Amino acid sequence: MADSTSGVRVRFAPSPTGKLHIGGARTAIYNWAFARATGGTFVLRIEDTDPERSTEENTQIILRALRWLGLDWDEGPEVGGDFGPYKQTERFDTYKAALEQLKERGAVYPCFCTKETLDAKREAAEKTEGGYSGYDRTCRSLSAEEAQARIDAGEPHVWRLKVPENHGPIEFDDAVYGHMSFPADVMDDMILVRTDGTPTYNFAVVCDDANMHITHVIRGDDHLSNTPRQILIYEALGLEAPTFAHLSMILGADGKKLSKRHGATSVEEYAARGYLPDTMVNFLALLGWSLDGETTIISRDVLCEKFGLDRITKKDAVFDETKLDWMNGQYIKTMQAGEWVKLSTPWLAQARAAGMAAAEGAVVVDAAEAELFALSDDEQAAAVAETAADIEARPAFYEALYPLLAERETSLSDAAEKLPYMFWGKNVVLDAKSVKKVLQKEGARADEALRACREVLANAEAWECDPMQEACRALCEPMGIKPKLMFQPLRVAVCGNMVSPPLFESIELLNREDVLARIDATLAVAF
Template sequence: MPDNRVRVRFAPSPTGRLHIGGARTAIYNWAFARAMGGDFILRIEDTDPERSTQENVDVIINAMKWMGLSWDEGPEVGGEAGPYFQMQRMDTYARALETLRERGAAYPCFCTKEQLDEKRAHAEMQEGGYAGYDRTCRNIPTADAQARIDAGEPHVWRLRVPDDHGPVEFDDAVYGHMSFPIDVMDDMILVRSDGSPTYNFAVVCDDANMGITHVIRGDDHLSNTPRQILIYEALGFDVPTFAHLSMILGPDKKKLSKRHGATSVEEYRDRGYLPDAIVNFLALLGWSLDGETTIIDRETLCGHFSLDRITKKDAIFDETKLDWMNGVYIRELSAERWVELSRPWLTETVALGRSVATGANVVPTPNPSDPNAPQPEPVQIREAVREAAEAYVAEHAEALEQLFPLVAERLQRLSETPQKLAFLFWGPNVSLDEKSVRKVLTKDGARADEALRACRDVLADTSRAWEAISLEAACRALAEPLDMKLKNLLQPLRVAVCGNMVSPPLFESIELIERDDVLARIDATLEAVFKA
């Protein structure tokens, strides 16, 4: 590896899903590596045997792939600095400990947990409080310590912090110059009594052995940095450049958590967000291109990302902005790509529509004059209907591309597709929205039934082409002879055909529905609402 080549890593613990905060860290490392022509390494820190699972490893890897954050070394890729799982690197930690022992930089500590807890409790009652391990075992003669080890006495290994060491100082790429007094650095544990390395020891060994030049991570690790620097120095390794990232907060200015809604990459994927939008949005939570540009594609991000434009200010996760940004990216899709990305939601769209079309679970129109009337049950999709819908989407992908123009300007998330397009698959049946019935069809003086009958006559004329332009022109021409505002004329038709007063373009939608089905929906609406 060239001495001047940038090498960064993202090192998640497989103890759960990939959190949005971790995803941002991954994006920053990936973008920095690409901007600098360096290497981006994925390393799995799986030293927590109780919580680290293969399932979680798969979830993290799949989330990284979904976001398009390809790594140069790591799981499924390999590399000269592997292996890339900490549990497979135990020999490297053992060798590092042996080096420290030979240099007198590490010593065994035989204090039991009970002894340490008692000392801590006593120290906390004294003026000044607890100041860390009191170095009880630091000066045990080497021969005596070895005899106790040979006798099988449980022990840990601690770092011997030099007595003459001054403050631990470093220049953080985000926070600037940092200085930590040495007297707050106690002789930390490097290796536990069961032989497993502590986090600080393992991460230093891994980063040094993998040639990591820049450590970009959350600022919750800022307090670990001086301890890790002491380990770097004891092992004789070069200290990398550190860049600590501020926290991501919810709208209430508190740490982003489940109470704010979704927090994992997987959840946002399943809610219909696009990977490009997620990468763009997270990149701007703490970094900016020029302080003004909001939509930043991957090429621009990877061409201009730099550590000096990362801010120390905590970032606020604004889901409203994310929705807007996701809508921008949806509009930039081709119809073919939209169908490809929307397959699960298009399946839901067809399934919901067919559940109404078959007459099963049709939502009846409640009596708008009786607010106490029982509310209809939501449509339940039978498994057979869902399976048939999945097959339909797979076989009719090209035809489904016609739906994209109807919703391209209206979608903020792909998951909104079913509620906006299911009506296209209702066949002759209709599922009327109660609010729309009340505000459009039964409103005093609306003359909605008159408007519906007039529009029905136009749509029933088979001599007219079943095309949006001609159908719309003919229906619009009814306004003047009926002495009716255009809104009052066409809104009832929208509700009767689409079930809702808020829907995609009306006549473009009508063109995609069979003529007989449109007429049947109008008839059903007249019967249900006006008893005509």
């Protein structure tokens, strides 16, 4: 096998048939981290030979997802390199050259069996006791002269690998699974080149990995059954196989293979839901690998320094979204306010748009009506542009929003749901449940508390969080009202809901006139 300590070259080779899913993203992260930890080279190769499903649009989606994750590639699309091109559809000359080598070595033969013939043989074999055991090598016994004559006559044919007779077990040492052995006598003479001249997956992969000098193939264990077939191709070409490392599956919380029924499955979806790139890299890295069995928060720098194949487990990993939320919250807590504003701009734009759309004065809505209205793509783009300009005009205000959510936020998207009240101006959208439970609760004296707090805020000398909070708290004893019953009506009147980000910290960021107007509007409609 390839030397595991020098000149490490790894590759991530997605097929552009859709979005970059979580399993593929983890594979990319492992390859990238291993290259960085060993001082090696991370190659990105696009396997786009499926003409019906591979599209340039999907390629760009994958590249965007990798860039969002922060996985920079050393060779590949948009970067170049000494072993390109890096799209399979641009490498057909290399597959043709490899086939010629195999012909010269007598390692392949043309097969003229039609699909109908093969289907009939399969159907008949499946009715026998032994069942179907692969292609019966009908054309392997054809003389070179007959085979060439049929080729010259234009008869359609494929090229099959001539698996050596009496080949011993196909063995290799997998970096994750350990020593692996597969009986060669169950390997049929696989097709390497189809009738239209295009290579099959296993042939193209071996050619590409060999020509790109890949030393380690790190991929999902769904490819484990391909490995003995690929080793046979390496042997036929007279090449040394790379070191293989197969990764266990990622399962949902129900123990079944992660799929759409478990929710979001693509990197793009998690980005749209407000997860941070650093969170996703950290979280996915731990789905099958660990630093020391205990450490959970692992920076990119540490990952790129300490990652190794020896700590990858054979056990299937479970995608725990509760843990992902927790981890995202931990990363949010340690961000700089300016970085949070920059990354949160799409959701701040939604909050701002929702806030500015609030009806004049005070309006009471139920939970369903209060849900954030959906913006069309054009509206969202316009809202983001307007919000970006507003951020540039008053960065201190937006940075001051960060502490309101930092301790409680598990996703950047929380800003869209929790911050519209910061953009209501003099208006307020009151949650009907909060109005009933807080403002209209019998015996709570909510109207008295709200009027008393209004008086304090109207006359506050310093429009600052702590003095205003203490002045309102000082009302409790002489009025005989508990602090909770004093503050909750004010929270509803200012923030619209009995559950909101910190109250007085929010008030400090709002204009005095707006806060007083909201209180007045609430008093007018709720009592």
